[in-house]
Amino acid sequence: MVDQILVGAAIGCLYALIAQGFALTFRTTHTMNFASGEIGAIGAFIAVGLAGAGALPAPVKLAVVAVVVALIGAALFAVLIRPFVTNDGHDARWLLVTVAMSLVAVDVLRNSQGTQHRPLGFAQLDGVFSLGFAQVPQQLALLAVVCLGLGVVIALVVTRTSLGVRMRAVAEDAETAGLVGIDSRRIGMLSYAIGSGAIAIGATLWTGYVGVFPDMGPLLLVPAFAGAVIGGLVSVWGALVGGILYGVADQLFTYWLGTAAGGVIGLLAVVAVLVLRPEGLFARRQEVKV
Amino acid sequence: MPARTPMPARLRPWAFPLLVALVAGIAIVYTTDGSGVRLSNNQQIGQICAFLVATTGLNLLVGRTGMHSFAQGGFLAIGAYAFVWTQLKWDAPFLVGLAVATIIPALAGVLIAVATTKMRGPQLAMVTLIAAVVIFKVLSEWKPFGQFGGYPNVSAHGTSLIEPPSLFGWELQPPLFGGTPATALVPVIVLAALALLLYRRLVGTTWGLSLSVIKQSELLAEHLGVNVYLRKIAVVSLAAGMAGVGGVGYALVFAHLQPETFALMLGVNLIVMVILGGSGYVLGPVIGTAAIVYLQTAPSVASFVRWENDVISDRWYLSAQGLIAFLMIAVLFAMPAGIVGSAARLYRRWRPRTSAAATTSWDGDDPAAHxxxxxxxxxxxxxxxxxxxxxxxxxxxxxxxxxxxxxxxxxxxxxxxxxxxxxxxxxxxxxxxxxxxxxxxxxxxxxxxxxxxxxxVARTFQTPILSPDLTVTDNVLVGSEQTALGSCAGAVVPTPSSRRRHQRDLLDVAAALELVGLSEVAGRTADELSYGQQRLVELARALVSRxxxxxxxxxxxxxxxxxxxxxxxxxxxxxxxxxxxxxxxxxxxxxxxxxxxxxxxxxxxxxxxxxxxxxxxxxxxxxxxxxxxxxxxxxxxxx
Structure with a gap:
């Protein structure tokens, strides 16, 4: 069972990283990318393409993947999402656009790459990492370390640096932030770039374990949602904790009850958390102003 | 702009029902003549009508209440499976199956509504998406539902098609066999027609207006006496129940359920149907549903994909689902109000709405004393x-x-x-x-x-909260007691006493408008008024609750x-x-x-x-x- 907890926590680190991307962009733009899973898939397929490309070391290939996908993320935000950024909480056009983006991406990936699983071809560790009392596949350990490291760095940047201060200023009030010279469009693009690049790295390492295939998006999106809502949607630290929590819970329920019942109960537990604490476990309730 | 709440055109009371009955009648005559040539057309029509019930319910959520739910496809699936289950296990009469298939999703809707009541915007969408995934997992992975063989399937049930249910002695035959009249389409078409009538009836009532108020501002709704919590539960479960009815329609048309049909994609496509057609418009889902079902099934789309392969690439191209999504993005940019919404705007530019048609005017003595x-x-x-x-x-x-x-x-x-x-x-x-x-x-x-x-206690706000495209009369009418206390069922079925009460409410509105000096502009939409007048509308709204x-x-x-x-x-x-x-x-x-x-x-x-x-x-x-x-x-x- 300790093995199960560790495996769950490792995959949970990936969920956490994606959930953090939601929190990051939701803070700065009041939008989030429902196509995040497909962003990961695009990154993984670019990585497959790079696998054959000469003698570049694996970290460099991953960095190239991250940069390319970060640019894609920023461009998608600027072109497709930003036109629908408003203060109206009921205006969900951005959401529909990102959902549609994910469908277009899946469709194109299926048509061009086929639906079969492919090996990633690099950055793969086959061994098992032993802690004495428990064992984890090395690929998952790598995934956990990289995702958690990225997540912590991003969280520190957001909470501790002047860039983070500017992001928070935009999050509070984009218009006023604009008056003091903060370009909310650039901050938004940056948030999307960071989120997308991080997801690309995490998803690529994950596909080193499960293989690369076009339909991986929902497998990442739904657990990341679960992590984000548990974490409170606006907290970059909360998202990290929420993602890992959900990863562990999902793994344990699946271990005990099988994939069908276990997966369902993990998600129902998330809904139960929301009933009890709609603002999530780690975010403070916001006061309404009249 | 997207917070708009279009109100239906003012027609004579019989005009819309007559139109719907006429179209439904033509569809029934067309589909049930039993000739084999039309099988695929009949299936398309059946599928459109089945989905239409679900999308019309979804329109109440998305278009009226401002709640974006991806779970509608899941509720449809629950309805479909529940119906088939009643047929296989109980050999139940059609109407019993229909009732069960309506009630179970409606109860599931209550659960979702309770879970999401404090949520706004993306959180609601995320939870409904999670719900859709849960429902799909249960139906596709749990043994009793037949898994990859579909439901029913030969190995578990001895048949892959449900027996045609019977209604009033009629066997409801699915449109699957040439030479057999597709009688199952009759209830499907009738249910779609009823859904449209229900929608149009509801949105004109104070109960329907209260949904628009919730969309505009939950705070305002609370201050008008609306128990937002219960009302959201009511509208979500109503929509879910309608999805269940849609599921029954789907089961009638295909007589067999394949779990893949009900994956998350269905919930997404149902929302696309509503937005593409024009959310908030009664005809929006009609156009949107027909368009999407056509894109999914029409041979011409397959030839378009072949054209893409020839001209662009045989690897980098969009197939039907990608085209639908691409169309969605295009519509969001170019026609945010959807096809029907854009058409309605063009029509209004050509022929502006004549105002004050349905407002009661005040001709008593002292409105304050009234x-x-x-x-x-x-x-x-x-x-x-x-x-x-x-x-x-x-x-x-x-x-x-x-x-x-x-x-x-x-x-x-x-x-x-x-x-x-x-x-x-x-x-x-x-x-x-x-x-x-x-x-x-x-x-x-x-x-x-x-x-x-x-x-x-009645109050006004520092910055007036009005629904910009409702008329002044409607904006004031939502202040009346009925908005808060009226029930959904009472709104749908008019009784003499409810009609009288509505007349009294309209008289109160007229009195309040006279009192604040806005009688002249009663038929205008709120966004046409000056700021000062808007504040007075708020005051009048506060007054009609006495x-x-x-x-x-x-x-x-x-x-x-x-x-x-x-x-x-x-x-x-x-x-x-x-x-x-x-x-x-x-x-x-x-x-x-x-x-x-x-x-x-x-x-x-x-x-x-x-x-x-x-x-x-x-x-x-x-x-x-x-x-x-x-x-x-x-x-x-x-x-």
Missing amino acids: LFGEEAVPTELVVDGVGLAFGGVRAVDGVSLTVVPETIVAIIGPNGAGKSSVVNLISGVYAVQGGTVRLGGDVLQGVPSYRRSRLG PRLLVLDEPAAGLNPTEIAALATILERLRGQGLSILLVEHHMDLVRRIADHVVCMIDGRVAVAADADTVLADPQVVSAYLGHGHLETTGDRHA
Whole structure:
């Protein structure tokens, strides 16, 4: 069972990283990318393409993947999402656009790459990492370390640096932030770039374990949602904790009850958390102003 | 723009039902003649009608209430499986199956609504998406539902098609076999027609209007006496029930269920159907559903994909689902109101809506006496030692005040003194931390806003909250008691007494509009009015509920001197009817003219409370407004 907890926590680190991307962009733009899973898939397929490309070391290939996908993320935000950024909480056009983006991406990936699983071809560790009392596949350990490291760095940047201060200023009030010279469009693009690049790295390492295939998006999106809502949607630290929590819970329920019942109960537990604490476990309730 | 709530065109009462009946009749005659040539057409029509019930329900959520749910496809699946289950296990009559398949998803909808009640925007979408995934997992992975063989399947049930159910002795044959009339399409088409009639009927009622109010502002809805929690549960479960009916239609058309059909994609496509067609318009889902089903099934789309392969690439191309998504993005950019919405706008440009068609005009004597004459019981508001802190800041600190019937009490004070917070404590936006609030014999503290509204508290807001594209009459009508207390079933089935009540409500609206001087513009939409007029609409909306206590937050802000004078006259008339009136106000001329008692707040406390002249001359008040060093200044006295 300790093995199960560790495996769950490792995959949970990936969920956490994606959930953090939601929190990051939701803070700065009041939008989030429902196509995040497909962003990961695009990154993984670019990585497959790079696998054959000469003698570049694996970290460099991953960095190239991250940069390319970060640019894609920023461009998608600027072109497709930003036109629908408003203060109206009921205006969900951005959401529909990102959902549609994910469908277009899946469709194109299926048509061009086929639906079969492919090996990633690099950055793969086959061994098992032993802690004495428990064992984890090395690929998952790598995934956990990289995702958690990225997540912590991003969280520190957001909470501790002047860039983070500017992001928070935009999050509070984009218009006023604009008056003091903060370009909310650039901050938004940056948030999307960071989120997308991080997801690309995490998803690529994950596909080193499960293989690369076009339909991986929902497998990442739904657990990341679960992590984000548990974490409170606006907290970059909360998202990290929420993602890992959900990863562990999902793994344990699946271990005990099988994939069908276990997966369902993990998600129902998330809904139960929301009933009890709609603002999530780690975010403070916001006061309404009249 | 997207917060728009289109109202249906005003037609004669029989016109829309007649049109729907006509189209449905033609569809039935066309589909049931039994010729084999039309099999695929019949399936398309059946599928469109089945989905249409679900998308019309979804339209109530997305278009009316502003809730984006991806779970509608899941509810449809629940309905379909429940129906087939009743047929396989119980051999149940069609109507029993239909009822079960409606009720189970509706109950699931209640669960979702309870879980999401405090959520807004993306959180709701995320949870409904999670729900859709859960439902799909259960149906596709749990053994009883047949897994990859579909439901029913040969190995578990001995057949891959359900027996045709019978209705009133008729066998409902699916459109699967040439030469057999597709009788199953009759109930499917009829159910779709009923869904459209239900939708159009609902949105015109106060119950339907209350959904638009929730979409506009949940806070406002609460203050109009609407129990937002229960109403959201009602509308979500109604929509889910309609999805279940759609599922029955789907099961009738195909007589077999394949779990893949009900993956998350279905929920996404149902939303696309609503938005593409035009959310909030009764015909929106009709166009959207037909368009998407056509894209998914029509041979011409397959040839378009072949064309893509020839001209662009045989690897990098979009197939049907990608094309649908691409179309969705294009529509969101180019036609945010959807196909029907854009068409409606073009039509309105060509032929603007004639106003004031359905408004009742006031021809009685004294509208104030009509509203407050007999029933109103004069009631005293007593606020005693209430406090409120935000973090470490004490916004309100031990404030006490009393509003006696037939008086106007004004709260004045510099910005940030806590005036609006006091108002918010009285109307229930914030919970008091210590102290009591009583209205007559009723205790208000600890009571939710919607109950305070029902106990007789009505208020206006600093910035008016109106639905911009509802008419002035409708904006005021939502203030009436029926909005808060009316039931969905009562809204759908008109009874003589409900008709009479509606007429009375319209008369009250006319009286309130006459009282505030807006009778002339009753038929205009709210966004056509000046700011001052919009504030008066809010006042009229507060009045139709016949409040015992009227609370006004800076009613004169943004009004010109003429409008302020008119406002003063209105408030004096209301005072004459025995109302207790509390206002927060900065216009000292207005305060001096109408206020019987003035409370000046400074830094969350009551600094001075007395008659207007005394308070305005008080050195503390003067220095609070003007700062120290202006102590000699006294207010001008030309009011």
